[in-house]
Amino acid sequence: MTPERQHYRLAYPATLRPRLTLTDGREFVVLDLSESGLRFAPAGGTFVSGEEMAGTVRFRSGRVFPVSGRVLRAAPTDCALRLESGIPFQLMVEEQRALLQTGRWLAS
Numbered sequence: 001m002t003p004e005r006q007h008y009r010l011a012y013p014a015t016l017r018p019r020l021t022l023t024d025g026r027e028f029v030v031l032d033l034s035e036s037g038l039r040f041a042p043a044g045g046t047f048v049s050g051e052e053m054a055g056t057v058r059f060r061s062g063r064v065f066p067v068s069g070r071v072l073r074a075a076p077t078d079c080a081l082r083l084e085s086g087i088p089f090q091l092m093v094e095e096q097r098a099l100l101q102t103g104r105w106l107a108s
Helices: 089-102
Strands: 019-022 027-033 037-041 052-058 064-074 079-085
Antiparallel strands (some): 019 052, 052 064
């Protein structure tokens, strides 16, 4: 049995995914996110569990939000980041609303 998630997670369709830009300038596609974490496609980047990261998430609306945290899991297809400085609940609600309006909303 898997433990319940602490926060709701938004999964994005490929054409609506936000971008994660790290402080070193590298940019990655965000696959899904919650108030306390996000998962991104490493796209050739190499990451290690426990590694600290910081950067910004740019949403399709143009809104940019700073994030920082540690890598929980790193794999060739996705990398999970536990956020210390994360996404506010209100922004998550706005993102969900925007996805619902597109008619292409996915949830996990």
